[in-house]
Amino acid sequence: MTDNPIFAVAAKAEALRARGADVITLAAGEPQAAAGAVVVEAAVAAVHDPATHHYGTAQGDPALRALVATAISGDTGLPWNAGDVQITLGAKHALFLATQALIDAGDEVLAAAPGWPAPGWPGHAEVVTAAGGVAVPVTTDAKFRVPAEALDRCRTPRTRAVILSSPGNPTGAVYPESRLRQIADWAQRHGFWVVSDDIYRTFDYTGTYRSILRAAPQLRDRTVVVGGVSKGHAMTGWRIGWLAAPPEITASARLHVARTITHVPTVGQRAALAALSDTGTPVEAARDYRRRRALLVDALNGIGGIDCPLPDGGMFAFPDVSGLLRDRGWSSSADLAAWLLDTAHLAVVPGVAFNAPDACGCASLWTTTR
Numbered sequence: 441m442t443d444n445p446i447f448a449v450a451a452k453a454e455a456l457r458a459r460g461a462d463v464i465t466l467a468a469g470e471p472q473a474a475a476g477a478v479v480v481e482a483a484v485a486a487v488h489d490p491a492t493h494h495y496g497t498a499q500g501d502p503a504l505r506a507l508v509a510t511a512i513s514g515d516t517g518l519p520w521n522a523g524d525v526q527i528t529l530g531a532k533h534a535l536f537l538a539t540q541a542l543i544d545a546g547d548e549v550l551a552a553a554p555g556w557p558a559p560g561w562p563g564h565a566e567v568v569t570a571a572g573g574v575a576v577p578v579t580t581d582a583k584f585r586v587p588a589e590a591l592d593r594c595r596t597p598r599t600r601a602v603i604l605s606s607p608g609n610p611t612g613a614v615y616p617e618s619r620l621r622q623i624a625d626w627a628q629r630h631g632f633w634v635v636s637d638d639i640y641r642t643f644d645y646t647g648t649y650r651s652i653l654r655a656a657p658q659l660r661d662r663t664v665v666v667g668g669v670s671k672g673h674a675m676t677g678w679r680i681g682w683l684a685a686p687p688e689i690t691a692s693a694r695l696h697v698a699r700t701i702t703h704v705p706t707v708g709q710r711a712a713l714a715a716l717s718d719t720g721t722p723v724e725a726a727r728d729y730r731r732r733r734a735l736l737v738d739a740l741n742g743i744g745g746i747d748c749p750l751p752d753g754g755m756f757a758f759p760d761v762s763g764l765l766r767d768r769g770w771s772s773s774a775d776l777a778a779w780l781l782d783t784a785h786l787a788v789v790p791g792v793a794f795n796a797p798d799a800c801g802c803a804s805l806w807t808t809t810r
């Protein structure tokens with residue numbers, strides 16, 4: 441098993457900072473704003489409440505689960521309740537629990553992750569591998585979205601599921617409703633599961649985000665919806681996420697949680713409850729990021745040899761730096777990222793981390809302070 445390459449860049453930047461360098465890090469995908477005051481106040485109040493000093497329930501705080509269910513009902517147009525939700529240690533844990541529940545050793549899961557020309561977040565492949573499965577990279581279209589035909593070309597007797605992320609990391613690709621419907625039809629035809637990683641759901645700059653279940657409600661009994669407060673509420677360190685799924689999946693996730701961590705820490709769950717009650721913060725954050733998206737993409741496109749598409753969603757710019765690599769005689773985006781860190785003290789994640797070596801070289805995460 442190897443370390444997540446994104447965190448490897450972040451660790452290198454941190455080591456440089458520890459030696460006194462003034463490093464700007466665009467490495468890990470996280471807002472640098474602090475969590476909102478209401479979140480902090482709720483956490484402080486929770487610390488003072490002796491009820492949080494004792495065991496809670498494996499499935500998670502019912503009040504938090506109810507709020508999550510309401511949010512997912514809004515996104516999907518389908519009724520969800522607290523019983524359909526499992527609280528997890530961030531969205532990554534939810535993805536881990538989902539794959540543990542869905543696959544056996546040797547089973548295959550399709551994802552735009554990783555493998556050029558399917559740049560994707562390495563975490564998707566990592567959870568599949570952790571469950572003994574095989575992560576199969578799927579070719580995307582020019583806008584970095586997986587077509588149903590490309591999924592079908594990867595289908596084998598061992599295929600069990602597909603992981604979709606919309607908006608995605610690092611490309612910011614948002615799947616339109618028509619594409620979601622095609623994928624849902626394909627999944628339903630073959631009896632596959634869909635894991636819908638909606639962690640960037642609130643960063644939707646074109647208003648085109650749709651839950652796959654809004655597009656194809658008939659897929660509900662084979663869909664796992666994953667989310668969390670990490671990105672939209674600037675709470676990556678609190679480690680609170682969730683999955684919402686049919687009963688066999690939530691039951692498996694609950695058992696896994698009960699047998700490993702007992703439950704997600706209660707203070708963090710209270711903080712997440714306050715975060716979800718504050719619907720204004722993600723809207724404000726998305727507005728702020730939309731402004732920064734324009735600034736960053738314009739600036740990048742002003743540099744010779746860089747071509748940066750405007751992302752429809754998410755928190756990242758994903759520039760094609762192949763021209764720059766050619767001009768400089770660098771062999772891959774890793775050379776550029778190393779040069780930026782050493783000379784400019786700017787940490788970015790090279791495209792190789794997403795298996796997008798040169799054509800789409802340098803995935804820089806635009807998460808500077810306000």
Ligand SMILES: Cc1ncc(COP(=O)(O)O)c(C=O)c1O
Nearest residue numbers: 469530531532561609639668670
């Ligand atoms: C696509 C995607 N899903 C999930 C996660 C993990 O989210 P969390 O920090 O809530 O575990 C990330 C983090 O970068 C991500 O990019």
